[in-house]
Amino acid sequence: MIEFEALANCASSGACIVNQVTSGLIIGMLLFLVASGLTLIFGVLNIINFAHGSFYMMGAYVAFTAYALTGNYFIAAIFGAIGAGLLGVFFERFIISRVYGQNVLLQLLVCYAFILIMDDVVKLVWGAEYLAMGIPDEFRLAPIRLFGGFIPPLYIFLIITAVVIGFGAMLLIAKTRFGSIVRAIAENPSMVGALGIRVPLYLALLFAIGCALAGVAGALAAPVRSLTPGMGLGILVESFIVTVIGGMGSIPGAFFAALILGLTRAVGSIGFPLFVDGAMFMMMALVLIFKPTGLLGGGGVKR
Amino acid sequence: MLEINGLVKKFGGVTATNDVSMSFAEGSLSAVIGPNGAGKTTLFNQITGHLLPDQGEILLNGENLVGLKPREIVAKGLGRAFQVASIFPTFSVLDALMSSVSAHEMKSEKLFQPFDNKVVRERAEQLLAVLGLESVGHVASSKISHGDQKVLDIGLALALKPRVLLLDEPTAGMGPDERWQMVRTVQRLWEDNNLTLIFIEHDMDIVFEIAQHIHVLRYGALIASGNADEIRTNEEVIEAYLGRELEEDA
Amino acid sequence: MSMFRNFSKEILWVLGAFLAIVFVGLFVDHPWPKDFLTSLFAFGLLAMSLNLLIGFAGMVSFGHAAYFAMGGYCFGLLLQSTSFTGSLGPYSVPLAIILAVFGTGVYAAAVGAICARLNEIYFAFLTLAFQMFLYSVILSWVDLTGGDQGLMGGIPRPLFLGIDLSQALDRYVFCAGLFCLCILFLRIIDKSAFGQSLRMIRDNQERAEFLGVRTYRIKVICFTIAGMIASVGGIILALFTSGAYPEWAFWAQSGEAIFMIMLGGSTVFVGPILGAVLLRLINDVVQMYTSHNELVTGIVILLVVLGLRRGILDFVIDKIKDRREAKFLADLEAKKEDQ
Numbered sequence A: 001m002i003e004f005e006a007l008a009n010c011a012s013s014g015a016c017i018v019n020q021v022t023s024g025l026i027i028g029m030l031l032f033l034v035a036s037g038l039t040l041i042f043g044v045l046n047i048i049n050f051a052h053g054s055f056y057m058m059g060a061y062v063a064f065t066a067y068a069l070t071g072n073y074f075i076a077a078i079f080g081a082i083g084a085g086l087l088g089v090f091f092e093r094f095i096i097s098r099v100y101g102q103n104v105l106l107q108l109l110v111c112y113a114f115i116l117i118m119d120d121v122v123k124l125v126w127g128a129e130y131l132a133m134g135i136p137d138e139f140r141l142a143p144i145r146l147f148g149g150f151i152p153p154l155y156i157f158l159i160i161t162a163v164v165i166g167f168g169a170m171l172l173i174a175k176t177r178f179g180s181i182v183r184a185i186a187e188n189p190s191m192v193g194a195l196g197i198r199v200p201l202y203l204a205l206l207f208a209i210g211c212a213l214a215g216v217a218g219a220l221a222a223p224v225r226s227l228t229p230g231m232g233l234g235i236l237v238e239s240f241i242v243t244v245i246g247g248m249g250s251i252p253g254a255f256f257a258a259l260i261l262g263l264t265r266a267v268g269s270i271g272f273p274l275f276v277d278g279a280m281f282m283m284m285a286l287v288l289i290f291k292p293t294g295l296l297g298g299g300g301v302k303r
Numbered sequence B: 001m002l003e004i005n006g007l008v009k010k011f012g013g014v015t016a017t018n019d020v021s022m023s024f025a026e027g028s029l030s031a032v033i034g035p036n037g038a039g040k041t042t043l044f045n046q047i048t049g050h051l052l053p054d055q056g057e058i059l060l061n062g063e064n065l066v067g068l069k070p071r072e073i074v075a076k077g078l079g080r081a082f083q084v085a086s087i088f089p090t091f092s093v094l095d096a097l098m099s100s101v102s103a104h105e106m107k108s109e110k111l112f113q114p115f116d117n118k119v120v121r122e123r124a125e126q127l128l129a130v131l132g133l134e135s136v137g138h139v140a141s142s143k144i145s146h147g148d149q150k151v152l153d154i155g156l157a158l159a160l161k162p163r164v165l166l167l168d169e170p171t172a173g174m175g176p177d178e179r180w181q182m183v184r185t186v187q188r189l190w191e192d193n194n195l196t197l198i199f200i201e202h203d204m205d206i207v208f209e210i211a212q213h214i215h216v217l218r219y220g221a222l223i224a225s226g227n228a229d230e231i232r233t234n235e236e237v238i239e240a241y242l243g244r245e246l247e248e249d250a
Numbered sequence C: 001m002s003m004f005r006n007f008s009k010e011i012l013w014v015l016g017a018f019l020a021i022v023f024v025g026l027f028v029d030h031p032w033p034k035d036f037l038t039s040l041f042a043f044g045l046l047a048m049s050l051n052l053l054i055g056f057a058g059m060v061s062f063g064h065a066a067y068f069a070m071g072g073y074c075f076g077l078l079l080q081s082t083s084f085t086g087s088l089g090p091y092s093v094p095l096a097i098i099l100a101v102f103g104t105g106v107y108a109a110a111v112g113a114i115c116a117r118l119n120e121i122y123f124a125f126l127t128l129a130f131q132m133f134l135y136s137v138i139l140s141w142v143d144l145t146g147g148d149q150g151l152m153g154g155i156p157r158p159l160f161l162g163i164d165l166s167q168a169l170d171r172y173v174f175c176a177g178l179f180c181l182c183i184l185f186l187r188i189i190d191k192s193a194f195g196q197s198l199r200m201i202r203d204n205q206e207r208a209e210f211l212g213v214r215t216y217r218i219k220v221i222c223f224t225i226a227g228m229i230a231s232v233g234g235i236i237l238a239l240f241t242s243g244a245y246p247e248w249a250f251w252a253q254s255g256e257a258i259f260m261i262m263l264g265g266s267t268v269f270v271g272p273i274l275g276a277v278l279l280r281l282i283n284d285v286v287q288m289y290t291s292h293n294e295l296v297t298g299i300v301i302l303l304v305v306l307g308l309r310r311g312i313l314d315f316v317i318d319k320i321k322d323r324r325e326a327k328f329l330a331d332l333e334a335k336k337e338d339q
Ligand SMILES: Nc1ncnc2c1ncn2[C@@H]1O[C@H](COP(=O)(O)OP(=O)(O)OP(=O)(O)O)[C@@H](O)[C@H]1O
Pocket: B011, B014, B016, B034, B035, B036, B037, B038, B039, B040, B041, B042, B043, B083
């Protein structure tokens, strides 16, 4: 099952190690962005946004088009985030807010419906074929040499940007006035409402931020992943695994878990290619059995 | 019968149960009283296995209950009703009682035995009569009056034929008439079933009228125990809890 | 034998339904009703077994199709193995069915044991995650499963007890028999003390625990049974299509099953089957007019969920109950006033 030879070969070559670590970091940090959006929404609304992957997908496709029009990757990424955020507001206001506090069955179904609709919308607008954005012009630079390996500058940009945005979102919730209002809503919405604060507005905003995090992840990923309708589901499941391992509602938890998962994926693609998914699920199952609140999570898992 | 020794429970900085010891004689009717947040519900939660005490023991006929699961404690004959009626909203009142009876008969895991059988139905109908709920037997539990829901909650516990019954504020949220009706029901159930009954209550008139024995909690600690007269005249209780009310009475 | 006496009414009902289904097969020549009904047996069992979790126990699983697919794949793989059919000869089909069902049961019990302690939202997501795991195993283990092509080359079906499953009529009647057996089993659970325990857990798990019900254990058993019945659905579909395909394990299959339940009604025993029929009809109609059936299905779901907020039969039953209760309470009031 485990290909020790391939692992040993890689471990003895600096280039291979550098390659695997960077690819692990990219996978992990994009996952971190998506998962922090998921966790953020869950933390306040106590809802798991099963349609979260659709916003990742929209971010990627919007960025693809914006890049084709403007030729500027940075603008494209911003558009990806805004596009996903706006779609998030729409989804929150017209669909999911109607089933707040209701049976999970209904929440699940509206998300399911939304995923179906968005996948078909993407097919209508962009076609069903795989699309590739390619390396943006800004990053057609000489790769950086490190320990005998080569790292494209785009990769470094992706990793750093993802980390900065993810922790930026955490600070937004922890340190700003917006954040304290949102946290108060999570505790006691009717109380906050009684103070004259427009709770629905804040919920929509929060939802938009969570979706924009997924969208910007999709936009950032566009040059390194191929775009296809239905691309949201894989990332949804992985980011869920990240939130479970890290602890629901905890952004630092999501960070560590995403890191672990990204590196597992990278190492696994050499060492146990058939068993990569299996390894991730096993980690999740172990966490659930031995520390159901996640590595850094608070509580609320058990019923 | 039921004895509590040196029980301690802390929630972070709050000591909800502070070295509490008390005992309840077989067949007695006792009240646990104390201001809001005194730790009464927390005490019940520990006795019924809902919360694990930090220290101390809870003895039922000499056997320690600490560490047992709620259903294991239930099986030893210790039933409970809740401060907020804990019922099965979609079940009709009769169905709910039948469910409880069926669970008591150890049927809850039986795949090939019909739920609705003569034995279960007859006992449930008896209970319905005892509780005075016949008229709403076929109404969904969520649609009956608040008072009836509290009675049903007690009925669910009673279906298990407990020897000790804990009632957490049976009269909570009731108007004066309904309240006394409930008190009489509780008293009747206690007499007819040879129960050791312990109830939490805020209304002093009720407590002094029916309780043989009263335990007073304050900030998690037991500050007094005794019969109505002893509690009425206890300095600490008056100061801590009853002061104003007694002055008004006087 | 007391079981037969206790549940004689249920047994007679299902027997009657079985005879009616066989009757359709014998006297209707056109293949459409048989094909429609056979696929209904498969998806009906998927939805009915899922409702054991959702409607009975309140455990909203988003990964139930995994067990459906697993049944189909295990069954197909066993019969495709020449050493299996070679050594067992005429016993291979019934044995393959039993092994597939119990194999799926073991897997379901393991997943259930992990998931059943978790609260609703976690439970839904985790079951989905386990389904995606199975899906990725099916896709990546190409040597065994044929990857995205599915189990190709047909599933051999050796003759047994005079039943030739390569014959359309035999197959139809056999699938109907499997379906009816499962429905009978579900109906017995519905009426049993165990079924009532599931409803207690759904309504108020904490209270059930305080009444002495072993909730965790019961939930795991329920999850296992539901998985096993779903696997029978998968077996029927594998027999019908003479193959097994990864789409069966795809998350959308679970989503569809949830919608069947929601559409038909989760509080009425036959609700999920009605849902399965309706969804099938919706799909057929949509497919006639557009190739974007996901878009249309999605919109239909939104309309039903946000408009009706419960299944069609739930809606009807609720209306009847409401009226009856309102009348009853009004009578009660009137009586009180008389006094
Ligand atoms: N699960 C818990 N976690 C943290 N603190 C708790 C918990 N349960 C109770 N407490 C705290 O313990 C103290 C005692 O609470 P408890 O509910 O036992 O009071 P009580 O005497 O039943 O009050 P009341 O008359 O209002 O019902 C309170 O300060 C409460 O905030």
